[in-house]
Amino acid sequence: MRSFLETIAALLFGILIGAVIMALWGRDPWASYAALFQGAWGNARALASTLSRSLPLVLTGLTFAVGVRAGLFNIGAQGQMLVGAVTALSVGLLALPPGIHLALALAFAGIAGMIWALPVALLKLLRGVSEVISTIMLNWVAHWLTLFLVVRKLSDPVRGERTFQVPLSMRFPVIQGELTWALVISLLASLFLYWFLWHHAKGYEIRASGLNPRAAKAAGISVPRSLLWAILLGGVCAAWAGAIQVLGRFPYAITSDLANLGNLGFDGIAVALIGRNHPLGVLAGAFFFGTLATGAARMGLRGIPIDMIQIVQGVIVVSMAAPEAFRMFRLRQRKGEK
Amino acid sequence: MNNLIEARKITKVYADGTVALRNVDFSVRPGEVMGLLGENGAGKTTLTKILSGLLSPTAGTILWKGRPVRFSSPREALLAGIGMVHQHFALVGPFSGVENIALGAEGGPLLAPVQIKRIRAKVEEIMKNTGLQAPLDVPVEDLPVGVQQRIEILKVLFREVELLILDEPTAVLTPQEVDELFVVLRNLANSGKSVVFITHKLREVLAVADRITVLRRGELVGVRNAKETSVEELAQLMVGREISAVRKREAPTLGPEVLRVQDLVVPGLGGELSVRGVSFSVHAGEIFGIAGIQGNGQTELVEALVGLRPWKGCVELNGQSLAGLGPGEIAALGLAHIPEDRHGMGLILDMSVAENSIAGRLSAFRGLFGRLCWSNIFRFAQELIERFSIQARGPRTPARSLSGGNQQKLIVGRELSKSPKLLIANQPTRGLDIAATQFIRELLLRLRDEGMAILLISADLDEIFELADRVAVMYRGTFTGILPAEELDREKVGLLMGGLTLEEARG
Numbered sequence: 001m002r003s004f005l006e007t008i009a010a011l012l013f014g015i016l017i018g019a020v021i022m023a024l025w026g027r028d029p030w031a032s033y034a035a036l037f038q039g040a041w042g043n044a045r046a047l048a049s050t051l052s053r054s055l056p057l058v059l060t061g062l063t064f065a066v067g068v069r070a071g072l073f074n075i076g077a078q079g080q081m082l083v084g085a086v087t088a089l090s091v092g093l094l095a096l097p098p099g100i101h102l103a104l105a106l107a108f109a110g111i112a113g114m115i116w117a118l119p120v121a122l123l124k125l126l127r128g129v130s131e132v133i134s135t136i137m138l139n140w141v142a143h144w145l146t147l148f149l150v151v152r153k154l155s156d157p158v159r160g161e162r163t164f165q166v167p168l169s170m171r172f173p174v175i176q177g178e179l180t181w182a183l184v185i186s187l188l189a190s191l192f193l194y195w196f197l198w199h200h201a202k203g204y205e206i207r208a209s210g211l212n213p214r215a216a217k218a219a220g221i222s223v224p225r226s227l228l229w230a231i232l233l234g235g236v237c238a239a240w241a242g243a244i245q246v247l248g249r250f251p252y253a254i255t256s257d258l259a260n261l262g263n264l265g266f267d268g269i270a271v272a273l274i275g276r277n278h279p280l281g282v283l284a285g286a287f288f289f290g291t292l293a294t295g296a297a298r299m300g301l302r303g304i305p306i307d308m309i310q311i312v313q314g315v316i317v318v319s320m321a322a323p324e325a326f327r328m329f330r331l332r333q334r335k336g337e338k
Numbered sequence: 339m340n341n342l343i344e345a346r347k348i349t350k351v352y353a354d355g356t357v358a359l360r361n362v363d364f365s366v367r368p369g370e371v372m373g374l375l376g377e378n379g380a381g382k383t384t385l386t387k388i389l390s391g392l393l394s395p396t397a398g399t400i401l402w403k404g405r406p407v408r409f410s411s412p413r414e415a416l417l418a419g420i421g422m423v424h425q426h427f428a429l430v431g432p433f434s435g436v437e438n439i440a441l442g443a444e445g446g447p448l449l450a451p452v453q454i455k456r457i458r459a460k461v462e463e464i465m466k467n468t469g470l471q472a473p474l475d476v477p478v479e480d481l482p483v484g485v486q487q488r489i490e491i492l493k494v495l496f497r498e499v500e501l502l503i504l505d506e507p508t509a510v511l512t513p514q515e516v517d518e519l520f521v522v523l524r525n526l527a528n529s530g531k532s533v534v535f536i537t538h539k540l541r542e543v544l545a546v547a548d549r550i551t552v553l554r555r556g557e558l559v560g561v562r563n564a565k566e567t568s569v570e571e572l573a574q575l576m577v578g579r580e581i582s583a584v585r586k587r588e589a590p591t592l593g594p595e596v597l598r599v600q601d602l603v604v605p606g607l608g609g610e611l612s613v614r615g616v617s618f619s620v621h622a623g624e625i626f627g628i629a630g631i632q633g634n635g636q637t638e639l640v641e642a643l644v645g646l647r648p649w650k651g652c653v654e655l656n657g658q659s660l661a662g663l664g665p666g667e668i669a670a671l672g673l674a675h676i677p678e679d680r681h682g683m684g685l686i687l688d689m690s691v692a693e694n695s696i697a698g699r700l701s702a703f704r705g706l707f708g709r710l711c712w713s714n715i716f717r718f719a720q721e722l723i724e725r726f727s728i729q730a731r732g733p734r735t736p737a738r739s740l741s742g743g744n745q746q747k748l749i750v751g752r753e754l755s756k757s758p759k760l761l762i763a764n765q766p767t768r769g770l771d772i773a774a775t776q777f778i779r780e781l782l783l784r785l786r787d788e789g790m791a792i793l794l795i796s797a798d799l800d801e802i803f804e805l806a807d808r809v810a811v812m813y814r815g816t817f818t819g820i821l822p823a824e825e826l827d828r829e830k831v832g833l834l835m836g837g838l839t840l841e842e843a844r845g
Contacts, residue, residue: 199709199710199712200707200708200709200710201700201703201704201708201709201710202708204693204696204700204710205700207689208686208689208693208697211686211687211688211689212682212685212686212687212688214679214682214683215682215683215684215685215686215697216686216697217646217665218644218646218665218675218677218683218684218698219665219666219697219698220664220665220666220667220669220670220698221666221697222664222666331688
């Protein structure tokens with residue numbers, strides 16, 4: 001309850017600062033914010049668009065959140081997301097019946113995500129390499145590898161600006177407008193992780209390892225195994241974020257500049273922080289992020305320059321992520337003192 | 339006689355609403371040693387933190403030499419002439435004694451040789467006058483704790499304080515070192531300085547103090563002249579009820595050997611050996627005590643036995659070798675462990691009482707597909723709360739919000755619920771109030787009578803004397819002696835704790 005109020009206060013604070021910035025540049029903050037929320041929630045189509053943009057963020061947010069629960073600072077979602085996207089796309093080279101094709105694409109993407117996350121776990125557990133370092137490096141490897149595959153191997157012979165589109169048999173069916181049944185993946189992943197962390201023995205061990213590794217070890221919990229689980233589960237989630245972005249959203253391909261995959265992985269960090277690193281909170285965080293993304297378009301129509309929109313978005317996001325980031329920092333400090 | 343410092347009607351309410359002090363009056367005369375006595379949580383440390391400028395009182399006034407003062411930082415108090423030596427020293431490990439003393443008082447470039455020379459001369463004079471001897475040129479991290487403490491005291495005296503406050507100074511000392519410290523404090527008082535000596539050990543406060551102020555639950559319960567009071571009266575003041583006399587114990591009825599340790603060697607950090615070849619055994623129905631000043635290898639010994647640290651030698655639990663086993667596997671063989679570091683190792687403070695109650699026994703609460711049966715867990719936690727009278731609002735309360743005594747009861751309850759063959763209790767009552775201490779000690783004795791094998795590690799000699807049937811004294815990684823209960827006496831154990839062998843101690 002307290003953290004909920006804290007988040008609301010942070011939101012209002014961020015909105016206020018954003019308003020001040022806009023007012024200073026001679027724009028009407030009220031009209032701009034009205035445009036933002038109308039653009040995001042104003043009608044069914046807008047809402048569908050907002051939800052659609054939120055879905056992959058739920059998954060990358062979960063990656064980070066599960067990591068934090070295990071005491072990790074796992075910022076590898078970006079790379080795992082790219083690998084998942086390109087793997088799912090590649091499954092489109094096969095010809096299979098609908099449904100099965102989609103399931104297979106998700107399965108392969110998930111496995112690819114785990115494979116991409118595995119070195120992070122191995123390096124940490126066997127060699128003591130910080131997951132921050134290894135994930136940053138693997139993110140870059142994934143970036144260039146994906147770019148190479150997208151431009152050189154998977155590009156559409158006719159349309160140079162993107163890869164081939166995934167076959168219809170592999171696409172998520174549309175619910176309304178931009179929103180597809182990829183919704184189920186994000187919802188289930190979030191609900192599952194909540195159940196797993198709080199109602200499953202393994203999840204308990206992961207949280208214990210994250211909160212107090214010494215006590216966990218003394219209680220007979222294998223801390224390395226907990227970290228391995230958290231990293232691999234995170235890999236699956238992040239990879240699915242990439243997969244549903246390709247299989248569940250126009251253009252059903254990867255653009256040659258990777259723009260439609262964007263910073264989904266990194267944005268997941270902020271989403272997780274807004275959602276207090278709780279699987280269900282992540283849902284709210286992602287929805288909020290989606291709101292800002294969709295609403296920004298409408299703000300743009302109002303003649304607000306894109307730079308200012310981004311500044312306002314940034315201010316709000318930072319403000320909302322700050323309380324949890326601060327809490328994590330303090331937890332880390334406390335652990336360091338022991 | 340005029341008071342050097344006088345605190346009137348001091349009240350301190352912390353931000354979370356805890357009332358740490360309520361209308362407490364406290365005064366110290368020039369040239370006296372004032373003992374400040376009370377259980378943990380009685381408000382001793384809060385009071386001295388207020389006197390030394392670390393905290394400001396919510397209400398009340400402080401008179402320093404008759405004039406009202408309000409210190410906003412320890413620095414101001416120090417300049418006025420009030421210095422405090424905290425339980426945790428503030429020394430720079432690689433610096434020598436004189437450098438540590440000089441730090442912040444150089445009055446010129448940092449640690450400039452000229453200044454150091456001047457400072458050394460003054461420190462040597464202080465050492466001569468007070469009898470407080472310490473090597474000044476050795477890096478302090480290479481010195482024993484007792485000597486480090488002297489440097490801390492010298493550091494404060496160097497600032498020419500008139501009131502010296504010592505927070506539980508004897509917790510880390512051997513009995514001999516305690517005696518030496520008391521001589522120093524007496525000298526200081528004779529030279530006109532005042533000393534406030536915080537403790538919860540009755541014997542010590544009677545040995546050194548002129549007057550004794552007793553606090554209980556944040557309130558002043560009495561001021562006594564040391565010459566006119568007794569251990570019994572002070573104890574009564576402290577706890578507010580007669581503490582039950584030490585239970586007369588019957589001789590143990592020894593069962594089979596439960597734990598056998600032979601030539602145990604445990605490497606510490608940096609390649610040095612922390613435990614150098616220790617052998618002993620613990621039988622069912624006895625309490626085997628390990629006494630010794632902290633830091634002589636007890637921690638490493640315990641961590642090796644419970645599987646948290648690699649070791650060499652031979653350790654058998656019920657005839658089964660523990661070589662190569664992890665903490666979970668060893669626990670499954672019937673070992674329960676009350677760790678010395680309650681917060682770091684015993685509990686996960688950010689988890690609830692219920693979640694903590696199942697640490698190490700998940701398998702008992704696992705359902706289909708590894709699902710946790712929360713209804714069973716809550717029922718179990720509620721049971722623990724009732725059986726061990728843990729003061730908690732309920733199973734969902736975070737462990738962090740419990741008091742130290744209740745946290746320890748939670749750990750003890752959890753460990754005993756594993757129905758172990760061997761219980762290792764490492765400093766089980768450290769930092770607990772008298773009621774909780776009594777609870778745990780009585781519990782250990784009852785378990786012994788019921789036939790459990792108990793390995794008790796404690797730096798508190800009273801505890802060892804009260805509980806143990808046989809006592810080993812640990813010094814620098816070895817046992818200097820193993821004594822049966824009949825042969826125990828305070829002086830002998832003290833000498834063994836200081837490194838003498840049994841023969842030397844007997845002679």
